[in-house]
Amino acid sequence: MATREATLAILSGKGGTGKTLLAVNLASVAQKSTYIDCDVEEPNGNLYFKPKNSETLQVTVKKPVVDENLCNGCHACVDFCAFNALALIGKRLMIFEEICHSCGGCMLVCPQKALSEANKEVGTIKIGNSGPVKTLGGTMNIGESSGVPIIRQLLGSETKGTTFIDCPPGSSCLVMESIKDADFCLLVAEPTTFGVHNLAMVYELVTLLGKKHAVVLNKCMEGENPAETFCQEKGILIAGRIPFDKKLGILHSQAMIAAREDGNFKRLFSSILETIGGELGNETVAIAQR
Structure with missing residues (x-):
């Protein structure tokens, strides 16, 4: 049976959990990829990729x-x-x-x-390139009531390689629109009780839609991790653990892609992508040589 490149959606129950951190780094360690920023109210993926030869299109x-x-x-x-x-x-x-x-x-x-x-006109989308990564991002005009038309145009654009969708936070209709055609959903969770609440919200959404899914635990430290306990109780695959690491925090706060700057982080995010690849059936993900 023929294989095809997969579409992966990265989502979280709230902003600041590490969704964009995971999305930009996974796109960077893939052999060939497309990064789509569907957080049209607060897009920030291009701050990290700094795409060149950008093209701006109107969404009407x-x-x-x-x-x-x-x-x-x-x-x-x-x-x-x-x-x-x-x-x-x-x-x-x-x-x-x-x-x-x-x-x-x-x-x-x-x-x-x-x-x-x-x-x-309700917004714009920007298309560019950052090394082997094709980047797309949408911005909703101030005062507009819905970003769904922008997300639809983004997801209808031509892609290359594995596609990584950086979803809006939460579980609104914008998130549903972003993940409806995804092959796999990665849920990002923080190691707190509040983090479990947000994880449960997006977990309910992906199970309702029948999506293959796994969790990446972010900001991991020694000791109890309520989000990990939740995954164990629900039988959810943990695809990886990102440590609460000072160097990682500095790189990310300076809008740098950790996997491009440090070999250890490249191996970390590559291992997460390998785990996801093992969970997919006829869809594939290709990882750049470490």
Whole structure:
């Protein structure tokens, strides 16, 4: 049976757990890879990769526009809209773009054909390269209500090698959109009681969606680790342990990719990727020579 390169999603129950740390380092130790930053509200992956030859593309969605000369205030579109994005003031139709879901249904039900569509920019995506890694990242415009269109365009872009998706934090619809086509989900957890709460949240999500998954324990120290205990109780594979290491913290805080700077860290993240590769069936991951 033929094999193909895998798509791995890295997620966590909150920000600051180490999701981007893991994603950028795994992408760096892969032989050939694509890194996609789907945290469109606070993207930061490009701070580490510093991509060259970047290309910026607009992301647009369709929004309704009314021709007031044709609209007779019949109320059909207002009755149809499940999101209350349309309202009639007297006989004047008001359109609230912020809550419009761009379904296009209002145009279909308008008997006067008074509604059409226009493009509205909701964000941008940047495409570049950092050594053997292709980088993609999206940024949502301030004031927009949803980054889903940006994530869809990011995930629909051409990729190379193993794809690593740096998901938004939490378990919102943005996260669901980011992981829906992933072959494997890596959950990042901190060694605290609060960390277990956040781990349980994303664990519930990936099990609900039927995704293959494993956990990477970050900031590991000697002594009790509640997140490790949770994994043992639930029978979750622990794909690796990242130590609470001063040098690693310094490199990461200076926007440097640890696996590119230190052989020990390269071996650490390569071993995590090897473990994931062993869990995948017909999908593969290729690791650069250590």
